[in-house]
Amino acid sequence: MTFYSIAGLSAAMFVLAVTPGPGVFITVSKALASGFRNTLPVIAGIVTGDLIFLLFAIFGLAAISETFETMFLIIKYLGAGYLIWLGIKLWRSHPEKMEITASKKHRFLSGLSITLGNPKVILFYLGFLPTFVDLNALSSLDVFSIAFIVSSILGAVMSFYAYSASRARQLFKNERTQKQMNEIAGSVMIGTGSLLLYRT
Structure with missing residues (x-):
């Protein structure tokens, strides 16, 4: 890979x-509901999902996503259902109980399911990468470099979104505003889960 690529x-x-x-x-x-730190496992899951599909694209494994289409569909349904459940839980929660108590493992899986529930991502990478690199002439260092670029930039952007949202959350301390933020965050989760189901 050249500097320009x-x-x-x-x-x-x-x-x-x-x-x-x-x-x-x-x-x-997630950041609006639980703060920046609790969002990091979700971001890690999102980045991991992208890396999986990126490597599928690089190594010509697009057929795998078709072979396991049913599995990805199940992941999509589970991920969408989980998001809708979290959204409803947020809507019904009281401000003093606004922290979602899901474990780091579950938060990671919710982020991972967002990406793995959409196997079209691999087709995106197949169309996107050849613009900058020759997929048939990549060295091990090139593959590592591409994976590093994708994970670093995606992780940084998601972290910025999470940090900004968590800062906005901290500006509002009164109970009524926190309840409204719960409802906004819950609505976004329900909407995202519904969108995943709609795209099935």
Whole structure:
């Protein structure tokens, strides 16, 4: 990979990462509900899902996503259902109980399911990467570099969204406003889960 291909890939990945989508919505809503730190496992799950599909694309494993289409569909339903459940839970919660008590493992899986529930991501990478690199002539270092660029930029952008949302949450201390933020975050989660189901 040349400096120009790395720079071009990084710039394009940044633009794509900041574009609002299910990953951004769940990140922001989680940060509004539970703060920045509790959102990190969700971000890790989102990044891991992207890396899995990225490696599928690089190594020509697009057929795998078709072979396991049913499995990805199940993951989509489970992820969507989980998001809707969290959203309803937030709507019904009291401000003093606004922290979601799900374990780090469950938060990670919710982020992972957002990406793995959409196997079309691998087709996106198959169409996106050849613009900057020759997929048939990548060295091990090139693969590592691409994975590092994708994970770093996606992780940084999601972390920025999460931090900004958590800061907004901290500005409002009164009970009524916190309840409204719970409802906003819950609505975003329900909407994101419903969108995943709608796209099935």
